[in-house]
Amino acid sequence: MARRPASADIGILDIVGVGFGPSNLALAIAAREYNASVSPAAALRVSFLERQPHFGWHRGMLLEGATMQVCYLKDLVTLRNPASDFSYVSFLHEQDRLVDFINHKTMFPLRQEFHDYLEWAAHRVGDVVEYDTRVVELRPVLVDGEIALIDVVGVRGDTGETVVRRARNVVIAVGLEPSLPPGIELGERVWHNHDLLSRVADMPTAVRHRFVVVGAGQSAAEVTEFLHTRYPRAEVMAVFARYGYSPADNSAFANQIFDPAAVDDFYAAPPPVKEMLNAYHRSTNYSVVDIDLIDELYRRVYQEKVHGRERLRIMRASRLVDLRRLDDGVAADVEFMPTGQRETIEADVIVFATGYRSRDTRQILGAMAEHCLDDPAGRPLLGRDYRLMTGPNSSADLYVLGATEHSHGISSTLLSNVAVRAGELLRSVAGRGGAARTDGAGSGRDGELGELASR
Numbered sequence: 001m002a003r004r005p006a007s008a009d010i011g012i013l014d015i016v017g018v019g020f021g022p023s024n025l026a027l028a029i030a031a032r033e034y035n036a037s038v039s040p041a042a043a044l045r046v047s048f049l050e051r052q053p054h055f056g057w058h059r060g061m062l063l064e065g066a067t068m069q070v071c072y073l074k075d076l077v078t079l080r081n082p083a084s085d086f087s088y089v090s091f092l093h094e095q096d097r098l099v100d101f102i103n104h105k106t107m108f109p110l111r112q113e114f115h116d117y118l119e120w121a122a123h124r125v126g127d128v129v130e131y132d133t134r135v136v137e138l139r140p141v142l143v144d145g146e147i148a149l150i151d152v153v154g155v156r157g158d159t160g161e162t163v164v165r166r167a168r169n170v171v172i173a174v175g176l177e178p179s180l181p182p183g184i185e186l187g188e189r190v191w192h193n194h195d196l197l198s199r200v201a202d203m204p205t206a207v208r209h210r211f212v213v214v215g216a217g218q219s220a221a222e223v224t225e226f227l228h229t230r231y232p233r234a235e236v237m238a239v240f241a242r243y244g245y246s247p248a249d250n251s252a253f254a255n256q257i258f259d260p261a262a263v264d265d266f267y268a269a270p271p272p273v274k275e276m277l278n279a280y281h282r283s284t285n286y287s288v289v290d291i292d293l294i295d296e297l298y299r300r301v302y303q304e305k306v307h308g309r310e311r312l313r314i315m316r317a318s319r320l321v322d323l324r325r326l327d328d329g330v331a332a333d334v335e336f337m338p339t340g341q342r343e344t345i346e347a348d349v350i351v352f353a354t355g356y357r358s359r360d361t362r363q364i365l366g367a368m369a370e371h372c373l374d375d376p377a378g379r380p381l382l383g384r385d386y387r388l389m390t391g392p393n394s395s396a397d398l399y400v401l402g403a404t405e406h407s408h409g410i411s412s413t414l415l416s417n418v419a420v421r422a423g424e425l426l427r428s429v430a431g432r433g434g435a436a437r438t439d440g441a442g443s444g445r446d447g448e449l450g451e452l453a454s455r
C-alpha cells in the first residue's frame with residue numbers, strides 16, 4: 001500500500017493513533033467495523049503513525065516453538081465482536097488451517113503464527129497507517145483560547161521529512177521498551193533479548209563458546225533454551241536472584257484478573273487495594289515462566305548431569321556484580337548471594353533478559369504535557385475510558401492504551417483486553433463528539449456504538 005505523502009493535507013481527523021501495535025490495530029478494526037455500520041457522513045476518520053517501516057510485533061523474540069501466553073480467543077476482536085471477520089479463527093480459515101488447528105487441541109498458538117495473524121489484520125487496514133513515521137511531539141492547537149485540536153508531529157525514518165496530522169482525539173499506544181540494570185550499556189556483545197534474533201544473525205566470532213543470560217522470567221527462560229539449542233557446543237549460564245524459575249499462575253480463578261470486569265473492579269478500587277491486587281497477582285505475568293518450559297530446562301540439566309557434560313548451568317540466588325568488556329567477549333563477575341562467593345565468567349555474549357517497562361507517554365506529549373493532570377502519586381490521571389484528564393481549557397482529548405497499569409490493572413500492557421478496550425475507547429470518542437462535530441450527526445451515534453462496543 002502506497003504511503004501518504006508527508007506533506008499531504010488531510011484535514012482534521014477524528015482520531016490519530018500514535019503507534020500501531022496490537023492496541024491501536026484493534027482500535028483501527030473497531031473503527032472500521034463501526035464505520036461500516038453508520039452512514040458515510042457519520043464515519044470516524046482515523047489515522048495511525050507507526051515508527052517501524054512495516055508492521056511487526058516483538059520480531060526479535062519470534063523464537064521457533066515459542067507459544068502465546070494468552071488464549072487465541074483473546075484476539076483483536078472476538079471479545080468485542082465474536083462475529084468479526086478479523087478474528088483469529090477467520091485468519092486460520094483463510095489460511096486453510098482451521099481444521100488442523102482444531103486437531104492440535106491447543107489454546108495457545110505459536111508466537112510466530114500469532115504474529116502472522118496480526119500482520120494479516122494490519123495489512124487489511126493498511127490504508128489508515130503511515131509506517132516509518134516516529135511521533136516526536138504533540139502540539140496544542142488553540143481556537144478562541146481553548147485547545148480544540150492537537151497536531152501530532154512525526155518524522156519520517158527514511159527521508160527525515162516532518163509529518164503533521166491534526167486531530168480531535170489522539171490515542172497514544174506506544175507499548176513497552178527494554179529495561180536494563182543501572183549502568184548497563186548495550187553493545188556488540190551485550191544484548192537485551194528484545195532484538196535477540198537480529199543479534200544472533202550478526203553474531204560476533206565466538207571464542208569461548210559461552211553465553212550468560214541474566215533474568216528469571218519467561219523471556220530469560222526462552223533465551224536460555226534457544227541459545228542452548230542453537231549452539232550445541234556452547235555453555236549457557238543462567239544467572240538470577242531466585243532459587244529457581246517460578247511457574248506462571250494461569251489457573252482459572254487467578255486468570256480472571258484479566259477479565260474485562262476486573263478492569264472495572266480495579267479502576268474503582270482505592271489505591272491500597274489496587275496495590276494489594278497487583279501484588280497478589282504478579283505471578284500471573286511478572287518474573288514467571290510457563291511450566292512446560294521450566295520442565296524442559298530441568299530435563300536438559302538433569303540429562304547433562306547423567307551424561308557428564310554440563311552445558312546448561314543454573315546460577316541460582318546469584319547476582320551480576322561487575323561486567324567488563326574484553327576485546328573478544330565479556331567478563332561477568334557473578335556473586336552467589338548466600339555465601340558472597342564470586343566467580344568470573346568469560347563469555348562471548350551476555351544477554352540481559354531483564355524485562356520491559358511501559359514507554360513514558362510524557363516524552364511524546366510535548367507541549368500537551370503541561371495540560372495533563374497527575375494523580376496524587378504523580379502518575380497520569382486517567383478516566384475509566386482511558387482518557388488522560390486535562391485542564392479546563394481543552395476540548396481535544398488524549399487517550400492512553402497500555403501504560404495504565406496503575407489505574408486499570410495488570411491486563412493493561414497485555415493482549416487480554418485489546419478488543420474490549422478498543423470498543424470502550426471508540427464509544428468514549430463518539431460519545432464526546434467524535435465525527436459528530438464535523439457532520440452534525442450527533443444523537444444516535446452513542447446507541448449504535450454502545451452496541452458495537454458491547455457486542
Ligand SMILES: Cc1cc2nc3c(=O)[nH]c(=O)nc-3n(C[C@H](O)[C@H](O)[C@H](O)COP(=O)(O)OP(=O)(O)OC[C@H]3O[C@@H](n4cnc5c(N)ncnc54)[C@H](O)[C@@H]3O)c2cc1C
Nearest residue numbers: 019021022023051061068069070134135174175176414415
Ligand atoms: C516477547 C513478548 C511476548 C509477549 N507475549 C504476550 C502474550 O503472549 N500475551 C500477552 O497478552 N502479552 C504478551 N506480551 C505483552 C505485549 O505488551 C503485548 O503483547 C502487546 O505488544 C501490547 O500491544 P501494544 O500495541 O500496546 O504495544 P506494542 O506491541 O509494543 O506496540 C507499540 C507500537 O508503538 C510503536 N511506537 C513506539 N513509539 C512510537 C513513536 N514515538 N511513534 C510511532 N510509533 C511508536 C512501536 O514501534 C510499536 O509498534 C508480550 C511481550 C513481549 C515483549
